[in-house]
Amino acid sequence: MLTALIDIAYLVAAILFIFGLKRLQSPATARRGNQLAAVGMLIAVVATLFLHDILTPAEMVGGLVLGGAIGAVLARKVEMTGMPELVAAFNGFGGLASALVAGAEVAKFITQHGEPAGAGEVFDLVTALTIGLSVLIGMVTFSGSFVAFGKLSGRVSGNPIAFPGMRVLTVLLALGALVGIGYTMAGAGDFPAVTEPVVYGTTGLMAAALLLGVLLVIPIGGADMPVVVALLNSYSGLAAAATGFVLDNTALIVSGALVGASGLILTKIMCVAMNRSLLNVLLGGFGGEALEGGGPAGALEGKTVHATTPEDVAILLSYAQQVIIVPGYGMAVAQAQHQVRELAELLQEKGVTVKFAIHPVAGRMPGHMNVLLAEANVPYDQLFEMDEINGEFDNTDVALVIGANDVVNPAARHDKSSPIYGMPILNVDHARTAIVLKRSMRPGYAGIENELFYNENTQMLFGDAKESLTKLIAEVKALS
Amino acid sequence: MLDNLIIFVLATFIGREVISKVPQTLHTPLMSGSNAISGITIVGALVVAGMVGGVWAKWLGFVALVAATINVVGGFLVTDRMLQMFKRKE
Numbered sequence: 001m002l003t004a005l006i007d008i009a010y011l012v013a014a015i016l017f018i019f020g021l022k023r024l025q026s027p028a029t030a031r032r033g034n035q036l037a038a039v040g041m042l043i044a045v046v047a048t049l050f051l052h053d054i055l056t057p058a059e060m061v062g063g064l065v066l067g068g069a070i071g072a073v074l075a076r077k078v079e080m081t082g083m084p085e086l087v088a089a090f091n092g093f094g095g096l097a098s099a100l101v102a103g104a105e106v107a108k109f110i111t112q113h114g115e116p117a118g119a120g121e122v123f124d125l126v127t128a129l130t131i132g133l134s135v136l137i138g139m140v141t142f143s144g145s146f147v148a149f150g151k152l153s154g155r156v157s158g159n160p161i162a163f164p165g166m167r168v169l170t171v172l173l174a175l176g177a178l179v180g181i182g183y184t185m186a187g188a189g190d191f192p193a194v195t196e197p198v199v200y201g202t203t204g205l206m207a208a209a210l211l212l213g214v215l216l217v218i219p220i221g222g223a224d225m226p227v228v229v230a231l232l233n234s235y236s237g238l239a240a241a242a243t244g245f246v247l248d249n250t251a252l253i254v255s256g257a258l259v260g261a262s263g264l265i266l267t268k269i270m271c272v273a274m275n276r277s278l279l280n281v282l283l284g285g286f287g288g289e290a291l292e293g294g295g296p297a298g299a300l301e302g303k304t305v306h307a308t309t310p311e312d313v314a315i316l317l318s319y320a321q322q323v324i325i326v327p328g329y330g331m332a333v334a335q336a337q338h339q340v341r342e343l344a345e346l347l348q349e350k351g352v353t354v355k356f357a358i359h360p361v362a363g364r365m366p367g368h369m370n371v372l373l374a375e376a377n378v379p380y381d382q383l384f385e386m387d388e389i390n391g392e393f394d395n396t397d398v399a400l401v402i403g404a405n406d407v408v409n410p411a412a413r414h415d416k417s418s419p420i421y422g423m424p425i426l427n428v429d430h431a432r433t434a435i436v437l438k439r440s441m442r443p444g445y446a447g448i449e450n451e452l453f454y455n456e457n458t459q460m461l462f463g464d465a466k467e468s469l470t471k472l473i474a475e476v477k478a479l480s
Numbered sequence: 481m482l483d484n485l486i487i488f489v490l491a492t493f494i495g496r497e498v499i500s501k502v503p504q505t506l507h508t509p510l511m512s513g514s515n516a517i518s519g520i521t522i523v524g525a526l527v528v529a530g531m532v533g534g535v536w537a538k539w540l541g542f543v544a545l546v547a548a549t550i551n552v553v554g555g556f557l558v559t560d561r562m563l564q565m566f567k568r569k570e
Contacts, residue, residue, distance in 0.1 A: 044523050239521070240521045250484075255518065257492045368508050
């Protein structure tokens with residue numbers, strides 16, 4: 001009876017997760033969707049707490065309160081620009097939890113006195129395999145996510161990191177992990193009477209998987225981080241699902257599968273947006289700040305840029321019919337999203353049509369730029385995805401590029417030697433005039449020169465995005 | 481085992497159907513929300529942390545419980561914070 005009640009509670013939770021995710025299909029219902037999913041989680045937790053007769057209340061409540069407090073503080077304090085690294089960190093905690101739960105399933109057979117506590121339960125091949133998978137995926141998610149966290153927050157260099165023999169080491173570790181699983185499976189039949197193979201196998205696997213996660217993510221450059229974050233998200237779901245197989249728990253399997261699918265879809269979208277195959281991304285080496293401080297000296301041969309002033313740009317904008325704003329991570333770093341919104345509103349009061357063009361990989365995780373602009377109260381019906389707006393640049397007077405680099409580089413269309421060749425870009429160069437707000441001529445994340453900057457109809461407004469925009473706003477105001 | 485596999489595969493298809501229709505605007509909240517859902521491991525953590533058996537199992541379970549709760553609580557709260565900003569402006 002109790003088991004049936006728990007199972008029904010888990011089913012209800014799973015249904016709420018599905019409805020919750022479904023409501024994320026529209027901004028109008030999204031918040032309610034997230035709340036539905038949270039209620040689903042609450043039901044699953046409460047059912048587990050009250051219906052399982054396994055309670056040691058103090059520790060459980062302690063764990064819930066401690067974890068809840070840490071999570072709540074982090075969630076409240078984070079800046080919207082810091083969202084990608086926080087999500088990566090949360091992801092890592094999820095992976096760690098999955099691996100530890102699987103580890104605890106092994107540990108439960110061993111007591112201090114050598115008396116197996118899980119007597120009566122069988123530890124068979126399938127159990128050994130599922131535990132192995134859960135530990136492997138969970139640990140890789142954990143360490144990989146925290147490396148991604150380090151890269152996104154600047155604590156670890158965004159450059160691809162590699163050392164001689166790294167590939168070999170990675171392959172050896174992966175093989176070692178498989179051996180660990182095999183060793184555990186081989187000892188499964190005698191467990192828990194003979195503990196060594198299973199315990200050593202699992203412990204070795206944990207260590208190998210931990211290192212493997214680090215080695216898989218450090219060679220990947222900053223430009224590919226949106227893909228990595230999406231992929232790790234998928235892993236954390238798969239880890240939860242694997243743990244569900246270990247515990248024979250439907251709630252974990254269903255939710256884990258949902259998350260695994262969502263992460264994979266986003267990974268695919270990000271790869272398409274950058275015209276890179278997943279394998280290509282995982283092999284790493286792309287992006288980073290390769291050309292340190294490559295000022296105007298690193299310019300394209302025989303070409304010059306046209307620098308402009310806020311006054312001129314203000315005039316150009318004020319008398320335009322249509323302006324398309326292209327925000328990039330430079331805007332986010334300068335925290336200039338509020339100035340962008342103010343400028344857009346000013347222009348609209350003057351009768352200028354203002355639209356925002358959002359490249360799928362603008363920012364540091366999928367859809368990051370939309371969140372930053374939403375934070376600054378830019379109405380989301382003014383935000384357009386690349387495919388919707390690319391045709392409009394031909395009829396646009398001014399394209400205002402704020403801190404975006406690679407996603408507007410025309411080299412992606414025709415320069416076969418360019419590392420970004422074939423990546424879909426925003427057709428900023430088709431606008432009558434392109435204004436680029438940028439600190440210096442330093443290349444973007446892909447570390448390559450941007451030929452847009454040298455075009456006849458491109459003008460550069462150098463300086464910090466926030467300062468430049470503040471000046472622009474003042475000039476536009478002065479014009480009326 | 482086979483039952484579980486069937487459930488897993490079917491859930492993957494449902495996930496794909498539901499999620500592929502989410503617009504780009506909401507990809508970040510989708511990711512952080514689904515990440516919070518992956519914290520369902522919290523249920524597993526509760527089960528193992530509550531086991532009366534080995535001391536090791538209990539402590540592993542406790543750490544798992546804390547980590548999973550960070551993931552769940554933090555994930556849902558931060559997603560809510562983001563989605564709050566997507567209300568229709570007038």
